[in-house]
Amino acid sequence: MTIEDLRTIAENERQAQKKFQHHVCVCIAAGCLSSGADQVRDAIKKEVAEAGMAGEVLVKGVGCMGLCSAGPLVSVETEDQLFANVTPEDASELVRSIDTGTADLKHCDTAVPFFERQQKIVLENSGKIDPERIEDYISNDGYRALVTAITEMTPPEIVALMVKSGLRGRGGAGYPTGLKWSTVSKTGEQAKYVICNADEGDPGAFMDRAVLESDPHRVLEGMAIAAYAVGAQNGFIYVRAEYPLAVKHLKTAIKQAERLGLLGNNICNSRFSFHVDIRLGAGAFVCGEETALIASIEGQRGAPRPRPPYPAQEGLWNCPTLINNVETFANVAPIVRNGAAWFAAIGTEKSKGTKVFALAGRVANTGLIEVPMGITLREIIHEIGGGIPDGKQYKAVQTGGPSGGCIPEQHLDSPVDYESLARIGSIMGSGGMIVMDETSCMVDVAKYFMEFCASESCGKCVPCRTGTRQMLAILEKITAGEATAADLALLEELCDLVKNTSLCGLGQSAPNPVVTTLKYFHDEYDRHISGEGCPICKEHAASSAEVSQ
């Protein structure tokens, strides 16, 4: 495979697609699929065939278009139209009016902040290409970065490029990616591994899933470039078994890339070989922690071990291992294609590039968004997200899942970057963003996340295993209205203990939702304790009693 071969494939694909007058893209990523997008696609295909337009209309299943709340989404690319909540019955109307572009269906306005304020790098192909066809990816500049890297660049040049780009780990902690690559590349000539962490476990987060479902080749290309840069021969994608569609697309993508010689032995006729395998996670949240993930791949119990040694020195089977998140790898190819300066120009001084967020909860537009770093939370929630529906008041946004914190109104103008979010007690995290309105009780929210951490703790270290359980018991006592001020003091003590003495990130960050709610919503805790009771909890109890009747 040379760059010319790649161009030929891309050109052939473009010609083949140009033959069709109309391109109809149906989102078949998990969100739309769950509301019947596959039936919509089949219905449209059937209609097209029956109308004898098979030579004019190309119907393809594509990845996530972002606005999951309006799914199933169908776009007619040639007319630049986007239809929302499409049903199989709408297919005939859509096909009938395809020439005039006047379909009497629910239009989705794309000239709104939700679409206009986004900047897409990771999701540039998402919703445009067919994730199951490598040719479609190649015709959109796919694998050009890999072929260029192998044929024209040396590994140290690529590492230097990553350092200069300022890319930081998108898994949540924000460790400089270039530095990690450089560490692994300096470990000398030996067996090394590249691992893609796709064990996305935060409640309400679906960024990695969308990337893998919509554009799996982008992740493979990023991994292959990484492997070339650090001198690794084998790679693993650790993806949770709850993502069957992502796994299916990845398997297809690996096979296709191997067939074209873009993965496997002697890639681009060079001495570089790289093999990728998939490992399925069995549903343990802690396996998203890198050392636990490595133990799991090795076939051992998924429990973390103390660092150092870091995986960069001693990782999988004690070999130097580069482990990055899905989104981090998805950023690699564009950086190689467009240069470090291009990437470094996006974002803030210390946080470069864009970040994908899964916007969920009490916000008008729920779905997947990609925004430049440095955008404020207010812009994300009130402009892109379209604000809080049903005339309710904003209360808090939870970023970073069970490891993150709840951010109140007064900090909404804080920019979204690693340092700013840490300053206000939360974390960037992997990209989950759950918006809450006045109908959410913050103590109840803290309890929910503590319950999650307590049941997902691996049980290895004492503070995390039993400390989270003690905290949960206190939070249950508080929400039941049975707690006293002494319990609150004990809760604060446990927060400090678990944060400072736990072995891995799970325990160290488990108190965050409690700490931030105590800090910003202390009055709600007081209300539960004072005997006055929490009006929100009472209402919930009343309505759930009604349901059970």
Next chain:
Amino acid sequence: MTKAPVRIKTLTIDGREVGAREDQTILDVARENHIFIPTLCDLPGLTAVGACRLCLVEVRGVNRLLPACVTAVAEGMEVSVSSERIDRYRRSILELLFAERNHVCSVCVTNGHCDLQSLALKLGMTHVHFPYQYPRLPVDASHERFVVDHNRCILCTRCVRVCDEIEGAHTWDVMSRGVDCRVITDLAEPWGKSESCTGCGKCVQVCPTGALSEKGKSVAEMSKRRQFLPYLTLMREARR
């Protein structure tokens, strides 16, 4: 063949200057110099896992606490093994352990010979200020010579490691997650039905509490013999 030279690092522990080989941990050096650092999961001769968090120490210039059992020494390191903060954390961790399961010393076979009990005494733990959890846990007496009482287990995994690393049987492992964790034999079969167990009893001897004990022992009668472990390790090193 000439051996690679042994590199020596000097560091201070609680203000005392000590020398160490570069492959030693803070805990190794502290023990050599008779400086006490509390531990429960650690046992010389077994792989350190850093799980009990009792050996956390402060190192100057590092903003988090480090487990002494797995932290390698470094030149010029300044270690404090005790401070008001660490002592408080250690007592709290011990209290959490006492509150987690049903540790009733007065009726325990290892009363008076128990690592957990003696550490609580040594660290000045006067009471448990966390609510007791009182879980209902089983006792497995199916083995002809030994008993496992999950009420007294602290999940230090010494039994798991000694069985895997020294005896080579890997009968023991841990199942489930969080507070539901339990040490199991084979695939959670009764111990007496275990096909991999050789009946060597090493697990019983290394267990820090009364969780693993010999049958026929009454209250306070079960003291553990651990001399075999350094001996075995020494003999194996010599054969290498």
